Amino acid sequence: MSEQNREPGRTYDQATYAVSDDENEPLLTEKRSDTVEPGDALPDDLTRDELTLPNPEEPELARHYTRLSQMNWSIESGPYPLGSCTMKYNPPVTEDVAADPNAAVHPDRSADSIQGTVGLLAGLQDYLGRIGGMDAVTLQPPAGAAGEFTGIAVARAYHRANGEDRSEVLIPSSAHGTNFATAALAGYDVVELPSGEDGRVDMEALEAAVSEDTAALMLTNPNTVGLFERDIEAIADVVHDAGGLLYYDGANLNALLGRARPGDMGFDIMHYNVHKTFATPHGGGGPGAGPVGVTEELEPYLPNPRVAETGSGYELVESEDAIERVHGFQGNWLVLVKAYAYIARLGDSGLADASAKSVLNANYLAGQVDLAVPYGPFHHEFAATAGDAAAADVAKRMLDFGVHPPTTNWPEMVPEAMLTEPTEIESKQSLDDLAAAFDAALGSTAEERHDAPSRTTARRIDQTNAARDPRLSWQALDGE
Amino acid sequence: MSGSPYAPHTDAETAAMLDAVGAADEAELFDIPDPVAFDGEFGIESRSEQALRRELSGLLAENDDLTEFLGRGHYEHYVPSVVDSLSKRSEFLTSYTQYQPEITQGFLQALFEYQSMLVELTGLEIANCSMYDAATALGEAALLADRVRSADGEVVLVPETLREGKRSVLANYVDGAALRVEEYPTEEGTADIDALDDAVGEETVFVYAETPTVRGCIEPNLAGIGEIADAAGALFCLGSDPVALSILEEPASVGADVVVGEAGVLGLPASYGMGLGLFACKEEFLRQVPGRLVGASEDTEGTRAYTLTLQTREQHIRKQRATSNICTNQAWVALRAAMHAAYLGADGLVDLAEDCVTLAQDLAQDIDDIVGLRAPVDDRHQFREFVVGTDQPAQAVADDLEAEGFAVHVIGQHRLQVCVTDANAHAADDLVAAFEEVAA
Numbered sequence: 001m002s003e004q005n006r007e008p009g010r011t012y013d014q015a016t017y018a019v020s021d022d023e024n025e026p027l028l029t030e031k032r033s034d035t036v037e038p039g040d041a042l043p044d045d046l047t048r049d050e051l052t053l054p055n056p057e058e059p060e061l062a063r064h065y066t067r068l069s070q071m072n073w074s075i076e077s078g079p080y081p082l083g084s085c086t087m088k089y090n091p092p093v094t095e096d097v098a099a100d101p102n103a104a105v106h107p108d109r110s111a112d113s114i115q116g117t118v119g120l121l122a123g124l125q126d127y128l129g130r131i132g133g134m135d136a137v138t139l140q141p142p143a144g145a146a147g148e149f150t151g152i153a154v155a156r157a158y159h160r161a162n163g164e165d166r167s168e169v170l171i172p173s174s175a176h177g178t179n180f181a182t183a184a185l186a187g188y189d190v191v192e193l194p195s196g197e198d199g200r201v202d203m204e205a206l207e208a209a210v211s212e213d214t215a216a217l218m219l220t221n222p223n224t225v226g227l228f229e230r231d232i233e234a235i236a237d238v239v240h241d242a243g244g245l246l247y248y249d250g251a252n253l254n255a256l257l258g259r260a261r262p263g264d265m266g267f268d269i270m271h272y273n274v275h276k277t278f279a280t281p282h283g284g285g286g287p288g289a290g291p292v293g294v295t296e297e298l299e300p301y302l303p304n305p306r307v308a309e310t311g312s313g314y315e316l317v318e319s320e321d322a323i324e325r326v327h328g329f330q331g332n333w334l335v336l337v338k339a340y341a342y343i344a345r346l347g348d349s350g351l352a353d354a355s356a357k358s359v360l361n362a363n364y365l366a367g368q369v370d371l372a373v374p375y376g377p378f379h380h381e382f383a384a385t386a387g388d389a390a391a392a393d394v395a396k397r398m399l400d401f402g403v404h405p406p407t408t409n410w411p412e413m414v415p416e417a418m419l420t421e422p423t424e425i426e427s428k429q430s431l432d433d434l435a436a437a438f439d440a441a442l443g444s445t446a447e448e449r450h451d452a453p454s455r456t457t458a459r460r461i462d463q464t465n466a467a468r469d470p471r472l473s474w475q476a477l478d479g480e
Numbered sequence: 481m482s483g484s485p486y487a488p489h490t491d492a493e494t495a496a497m498l499d500a501v502g503a504a505d506e507a508e509l510f511d512i513p514d515p516v517a518f519d520g521e522f523g524i525e526s527r528s529e530q531a532l533r534r535e536l537s538g539l540l541a542e543n544d545d546l547t548e549f550l551g552r553g554h555y556e557h558y559v560p561s562v563v564d565s566l567s568k569r570s571e572f573l574t575s576y577t578q579y580q581p582e583i584t585q586g587f588l589q590a591l592f593e594y595q596s597m598l599v600e601l602t603g604l605e606i607a608n609c610s611m612y613d614a615a616t617a618l619g620e621a622a623l624l625a626d627r628v629r630s631a632d633g634e635v636v637l638v639p640e641t642l643r644e645g646k647r648s649v650l651a652n653y654v655d656g657a658a659l660r661v662e663e664y665p666t667e668e669g670t671a672d673i674d675a676l677d678d679a680v681g682e683e684t685v686f687v688y689a690e691t692p693t694v695r696g697c698i699e700p701n702l703a704g705i706g707e708i709a710d711a712a713g714a715l716f717c718l719g720s721d722p723v724a725l726s727i728l729e730e731p732a733s734v735g736a737d738v739v740v741g742e743a744g745v746l747g748l749p750a751s752y753g754m755g756l757g758l759f760a761c762k763e764e765f766l767r768q769v770p771g772r773l774v775g776a777s778e779d780t781e782g783t784r785a786y787t788l789t790l791q792t793r794e795q796h797i798r799k800q801r802a803t804s805n806i807c808t809n810q811a812w813v814a815l816r817a818a819m820h821a822a823y824l825g826a827d828g829l830v831d832l833a834e835d836c837v838t839l840a841q842d843l844a845q846d847i848d849d850i851v852g853l854r855a856p857v858d859d860r861h862q863f864r865e866f867v868v869g870t871d872q873p874a875q876a877v878a879d880d881l882e883a884e885g886f887a888v889h890v891i892g893q894h895r896l897q898v899c900v901t902d903a904n905a906h907a908a909d910d911l912v913a914a915f916e917e918v919a920a
Contacts, residue, residue, distance in 0.1 A: 039727075039830065039834050046728060067569075069569040090610070106548045156655075233515060281574050285577040286809040286811045327614070351524070357506075371835055425488065458585050461581050461778075
């Protein structure tokens with residue numbers, strides 16, 4: 001359908017206020033700093049000698065950060081189709097709800113005195129349980145990787161309670177890096193499973209790898225190239241027959257909302273990425289939240305405390321079999337409020353529409369782009385290959401055409417991969433623009449791609465030198 | 481049946497797109513075997529914006545309106561409006577991790593500035609972009625010790641007064657590395673140096689101390705703790721926060737190898753324990769640091785530019801050999817903390833920190849003047865908070881205070897803890913009056 005070298009719908013023009021050729025916006029410390037000595041509240045032997053920090057006046061502060069914001073891409077700037085990241089529009093109403101003054105409470109308040117807070121948490125536990133088909137949920141994990149750690153620690157506790165010392169966690173080679181790191185953090189050896197030719201779990205490889213040492217299999221479904229693991233029931237049987245547990249990585253849950261539930265597929269443990277599926281803002285890298293759902297059998301191992309409904313309200317309850325905690329308090333409360341608000345705004349029909357439109361958008365976009373997609377049928381995301389072009393360079397060239405590029409060079413099973421997840425929020429027009437940007441970048445010469453980007457705040461950044469000569473603070477820039 | 485309010489497709493567009501992909505309807509695009517397909521309902525009703533706001537403001541209004549004098553690891557300082565308005569600019573709030581640095585220079589520079597402020601406050605050369613909270617930062621610090629110490633020790637030493645949430649998270653993090661958490665005694669709310677010296681042995685890889693401690697006490701002998709740790713070849717990790725560090729001894733000057741703590745004391749209002757994990761360390765541990773680091777570099781035109789760097793430490797490159805499994809962190813909270821610190825400047829931070837000392841001192845004095853109460857219980861300089869001894873059962877006193885509209889901690893049969901900052905100081909006299917009512 002698409003034409004070669006179609007001109008993109010619009011080009012990129014990121015606001016800059018360069019004050020010199022050397023930098024786009026001076027560091028705070030290059031503007032105004034003060035050095036102050038502590039006063040006499042404490043004796044000298046308990047205090048530092050002096051403190052030097054930037055000291056902008058409020059209008060200067062406002063301009064500094066406004067300028068910085070103008071040098072930053074966001075979901076409200078335009079398409080942000082990073083595969084596996086689920087960059088959705090973040091409804092401002094959820095911000096307003098979280099800004100409620102009554103939400104600003106201390107974690108040591110008695111549950112009796114904050115029935116609103118614990119009631120909301122109980123409601124979210126309930127919603128997540130229904131959406132994932134899980135019997136019990138903890139909201140404590142403050143991010144997806146923290147959810148993984150919680151889930152694998154639950155598996156560890158379960159096996160220990162059964163008197164078993166299992167040492168291995170099985171993970172497909174195409175899985176998110178956090179899965180491997182989480183298993184290692186929990187003290188497990190990682191057994192990597194090769195993908196089958198069709199891009200899914202290779203049943204023979206799984207059967208060969210599973211043993212009495214298997215603590216768990218960590219799986220994403222749809223997987224990281226967007227394919228549904230059709231053999232999921234058989235996979236669950238193989239793992240369960242060996243006494244292992246099945247763990248669901250919730251990064252791709254957006255594709256399944258209202259269509260399938262991990263609990264119904266045989267998963268024992270799952271985490272939800274509320275900053276993906278439930279549209280809480282990514283905030284430039286966090287905060288997120290990674291609630292964990294489990295089957296009834298594993299509920300006693302969830303970290304303390306959890307919220308439970310009583311006859312007259314809500315209370316915090318503890319289990320003596322619980323794993324140790326994963327957060328000093330109750331996790332990222334303000335994020336959880338926003339997740340609740342998003343789920344309540346959408347309801348059943350909105351959630352089902354989100355998965356429908358996310359899958360429709362991915363399929364439509366893939367059809368508009370002049371790239372091969374080796375694996376299918378995919379759902380909410382597709383892993384195209386840039387072929388002879390370097391995916392990273394294509395991505396840099398896309399920056400010049402007014403869009404954020406997809407995730408590149410991952411997963412490794414697709415050469416020069418461009419893992420693309422437009423989510424449900426892009427319109428047909430927006431997807432057409434995105435496709436035009438893909439094609440324009442592919443239609444550029446290799447030299448143009450190598451020199452890209454040229455219309456952005458910063459041109460191509462020297463990554464090698466950044467790592468070879470680390471300058472990680474303005475103190476390290478002294479003399480430059 | 482209505483769809484998602486955030487999916488912009490008209491019916492005609494949906495039809496055109498389905499036509500383009502050759503599907504009769506959206507359901508046809510799903511490759512889900514029947515036995516695991518879900519055809520039920522969640523039973524979650526879709527609300528309008530107005531109904532949603534009414535419902536949730538009504539629900540949250542069920543929280544009792546108490547004036548909180550609570551701390552013990554979660555603190556509130558007044559966050560200026562400009563921090564809210566700037567940080568909520570959607571270019572910051574709705575952006576992702578800076579995997580394309582050429583179009584995310586703004587956030588990268590803000591994080592670079594955040595790292596730099598922590599370098600100034602700690603005196604250590606390296607600070608990362610954030611951990612989740614103080615407890616997880618402590619867990620990561622202990623694992624750093626396990627990686628960088630060549631000794632085969634397996635003991636992580638923490639004060640016996642450590643908050644339970646932190647001890648528990650630490651125990652969880654070190655379980656997989658086969659380390660174990662042991663406690664050393666304290667006196668007057670700070671480390672018992674002689675007992676600590678006895679507790680440290682060749683099996684010790686990590687010694688943790690806090691200033692201020694969970695009881696609000698300023699540790700008077702940090703250098704002594706550092707020397708004990710150093711003599712044993714253990715890593716010395718200091719827990720603190722950026723407000724306290726504005727006036728307290730610089731961690732580098734007392735021998736700290738790593739500083740962790742709660743940086744959310746800046747930029748975050750009371751938020752039910754949500755935090756911002758501070759993590760800073762000596763340069764020699766650079767390649768073993770967990771989490772993200774922003775570095776300065778140049779673009780092809782020679783202009784200074786910022787980028788995530790040393791990513792070969794991280795999970796998305798190094799997988800099971802990564803220094804941590806952390807990916808999503810607390811970047812936006814770090815942005816807010818940096819804004820708040822810049823708003824205050826060095827003089828504002830020092831003033832705020834001095835207030836944390838004098839407000840606590842004055843309130844403790846006023847409470848001490850009441851018959852049946854003693855404060856502070858610990859013979860130490862206090863920061864923000866202090867322990868109160870009660871003749872009456874502490875729980876009864878706290879319950880009576882709650883009835884008067886105040887929340888304080890109960891930490892023992894006859895022990896309360898009270899925290900005062902610029903956020904609640906306006907109500908300190910009322911708290912004293914309430915204490916007079918209920919404590920006698």
